[in-house]
Amino acid sequence: MTDQEIPYNQRSSILIRNASLNGRKTDIRIEDGIIRSVGETKERDAEITIDAAGDIVMPGLVNTHTHAAMSLLRGYADDMVLFEWLSEKIWPLEAHLTGDDVYWGTRLACLEMIRTGTIAFNDMYFFMDRAADAVEEAGIRACLSHGFIDLFTEEKREAEMKASVALHKNIRARNNPKLSFALGPHALYTVSPEGLRWCAEYSVEHDCGIHIHLSETEQEVNDCIATHGVRPAAYLDAHGILTSRTVAAHCCWLDTDECRLLGERQTAASHNPASNMKLAGGRAIPYSDLRNASAPVTLGTDGCASNNNLDLFEEMKMAALLQKFATRDPTILPAAESLEIGTKNGAEALRTGGGVIAPGYAADIILVDRDTICQTPFHNGSSNLVYSCNGTVVKTVICDGAILMHDRHIPEEEAILERAGKAASALVARRNVA
Numbered sequence: 001m002t003d004q005e006i007p008y009n010q011r012s013s014i015l016i017r018n019a020s021l022n023g024r025k026t027d028i029r030i031e032d033g034i035i036r037s038v039g040e041t042k043e044r045d046a047e048i049t050i051d052a053a054g055d056i057v058m059p060g061l062v063n064t065h066t067h068a069a070m071s072l073l074r075g076y077a078d079d080m081v082l083f084e085w086l087s088e089k090i091w092p093l094e095a096h097l098t099g100d101d102v103y104w105g106t107r108l109a110c111l112e113m114i115r116t117g118t119i120a121f122n123d124m125y126f127f128m129d130r131a132a133d134a135v136e137e138a139g140i141r142a143c144l145s146h147g148f149i150d151l152f153t154e155e156k157r158e159a160e161m162k163a164s165v166a167l168h169k170n171i172r173a174r175n176n177p178k179l180s181f182a183l184g185p186h187a188l189y190t191v192s193p194e195g196l197r198w199c200a201e202y203s204v205e206h207d208c209g210i211h212i213h214l215s216e217t218e219q220e221v222n223d224c225i226a227t228h229g230v231r232p233a234a235y236l237d238a239h240g241i242l243t244s245r246t247v248a249a250h251c252c253w254l255d256t257d258e259c260r261l262l263g264e265r266q267t268a269a270s271h272n273p274a275s276n277m278k279l280a281g282g283r284a285i286p287y288s289d290l291r292n293a294s295a296p297v298t299l300g301t302d303g304c305a306s307n308n309n310l311d312l313f314e315e316m317k318m319a320a321l322l323q324k325f326a327t328r329d330p331t332i333l334p335a336a337e338s339l340e341i342g343t344k345n346g347a348e349a350l351r352t353g354g355g356v357i358a359p360g361y362a363a364d365i366i367l368v369d370r371d372t373i374c375q376t377p378f379h380n381g382s383s384n385l386v387y388s389c390n391g392t393v394v395k396t397v398i399c400d401g402a403i404l405m406h407d408r409h410i411p412e413e414e415a416i417l418e419r420a421g422k423a424a425s426a427l428v429a430r431r432n433v434a
């Protein structure tokens with residue numbers, strides 16, 4: 001089948017033939033966005049047949065914490081301390097963002113995620129109605145939150161509540177099963193207790209998720225104890241924020257009791273190792289404590305200004321390496337486990353219905369090249385994927401039974417690069433004259 005014949009971003013019945021799954025040759029049948037069968041089949045009546053010819057099939061990756069449109073800020077401010085980075089560079093530039101910027105930034109981010117095998121992401125930013133436009137055109141799954149920052153004033157709180165409700169309505173009206181809404185209280189140091197409470201109550205009343213930053217820096221912990229007399233997780237829990245629908249980004253400075261609390265509440269931690277290392281947070285996520293507490297651990301990139309890409313293959317490697325380095329234990333977070341936190345755990349946290357290659361799961365799957373340097377020799381599939389490859393090995397991406405990339409082709413790639421590049425330059429120019 002040639003590129004022109006692929007109905008990109010349209011659900012189709014798909015037959016993948018001769019793919020390699022856990023070392024065995026297999027066919028996979030997809031219908032109505034669901035994996036119907038795995039194993040050799042005689043059926044040949046699909047709308048699209050892909051001869052995978054030995055490509056590896058695996059679940060698509062899930063990015064549980066990012067600010068997609070920050071792709072426009074890639075390389076704008078590096079090598080700075082977190083608070084100065086935010087207050088002196090990032091926030092002043094973000095003050096000049098427009099809806100169009102967020103649209104093109106999110107298109108660029110979706111392009112990069114699809115190219116590197118990510119099929120769903122958890123996003124927190126501004127002008128999220130325009131982010132939703134971009135996500136729908138890209139065809140990827142996303143859970144979208146308006147970054148709720150009231151800075152402890154009632155006036156801002158009212159505006160943030162309004163913006164959150166408006167986004168929820170906007171997303172519901174699109175009636176797109178690939179899109180969902182979550183509350184996005186930014187962090188305990190930017191949102192008032194009343195704001196946190198409102199988010200928690202809204203999430204219960206409307207059965208939606210919560211997306212928040214938690215314990216990214218030691219300062220956040222120290223300030224929280226000094227002001228409120230409790231550690232950050234306990235503080236958020238007292239305001240109803242830790243639920244089984246919550247994704248808490250970073251979680252670096254949690255202590256053992258806080259890990260237990262996340263386990264009890266079944267709140268998912270989103271581990272962002274590249275961002276943590278780049279912003280020099282100083283402590284790796286307490287992975288063993290979280291696992292011992294049965295708290296779900298998932299993987300995220302954070303925004304492109306602190307990573308500086310959205311390649312979750314790289315993130316799986318960094319997660320594994322950072323744990324080994326920080327704990328002086330090379331047996332911790334082995335490759336197969338890193339793959340699981342990048343796929344299955346993320347899918348469960350965002351409730352995509354995918355994350356596993358088996359009948360009944362969502363058809364959120366990727367085909368990975370075996371014919372590359374990073375896959376040669378092929379002693380161990382998981383090892384190659386986590387330690388040797390990066391996102392460039394991905395050839396084909398299927399999300400909700402629709403093809404988003406095939407043989408490394410994604411529609412409109414050149415136009416998106418051009419428009420996003422122009423939007424980023426114009427944004428910086430506006431900031432410079434202000």
Ligand SMILES: O=c1[nH]cnc2c1ncn2[C@@H]1O[C@H](CO)[C@@H](O)[C@H]1O
Pocket residue numbers: 067086090091094124125126146147148186213216275302303306
């Ligand atoms: O690492 C981080 N810590 C805290 N805030 C961040 C980080 N990265 C990005 N943002 C900020 O979160 C808001 C999203 O609504 C944006 O202002 C973004 O710049």
Ligand SMILES: [Zn+2]
Pocket residue numbers: 065066067213249302303
């Ligand atoms: Zn973040």
